[in-house]
Amino acid sequence: MKTIIFLSAFVLWASVGQAQEVTKLNEVKVNYSPQITEISQNGSVFTIKIKPRGVNNFVSNPIGFLNDNFDIHKFIDLVSTEEDDPDEEYDSYEVQLRSTKGFMIANYDGEGHLISTRQNFKDIVLPYPLRIQVYNANKGWSMKKNKYTANTKGVILTKAIYNLTLINGKQKRNIKINALDKDYGVVAKN
Incomplete structure (x- = not known):
C-alpha cells in the first residue's frame, strides 16, 4: 500500500514538474x-x-x-x-x-x-429621441416600414432624412423627418 502511495506521489510530482516548463512563442498578427x-x-x-x-x-x-x-x-x-x-x-x-x-x-x-x-438603409431602429417624438405625435399608429438616406462630405452629415410609413387599421400615413434639424422637425404627407 505504501508503495502505491509513494509511486502515485512520485508520478504526480514528475508530471507537475514537467508541466512547469515555459515555451516562448513568436508574435502572430x-x-x-x-x-x-x-x-x-x-x-x-x-x-x-x-x-x-x-x-x-x-x-x-x-x-x-x-x-x-x-x-x-x-x-x-x-x-x-x-x-x-x-x-x-x-x-x-x-x-x-x-x-x-x-x-x-x-x-x-x-x-x-x-x-x-x-448611405441608404431600410427598416432600421430610429434614434431614441426621434422614436419618442414620432410616438408622441402619432399615438395609436404603428410603424410599418422606414427608410434612411444620408450624405456626408468627409465625416460631416450634409443630408439625413427618415421616411416613415405608419399604419392605423386601414389608414396609412407617410412622414418625412429631416434629422439635421435641431428639433427633428417632422413633416407629414397624407
Missing part, C-alpha cells in the same frame, strides 16, 4: 473581421459584404464601422502593386459596404482621404 464576409475588387471599386450579425453595428454608425473594419491605405498599396502598369495610379477609390439592411458608398481621393459618403 491575425487580421480577421468577424463582421465582414467578403471583399471584392474591380479596379478602383471595392465591395464589402457585411455578415448578418454585423448589420446592427454597420447601420448604427456606418462611417465608424468602415474605419474599424477596412483600411483603405492597405488596399491602395495592394492595387498599386498588382497593376500591370506600376506608373498608373487611380485618382479616386470607391468602397461599397452592402448588408441586408442597405448600403453605404464611400468615395476616397487617390491618397485615401474620405471625400464623401452616400
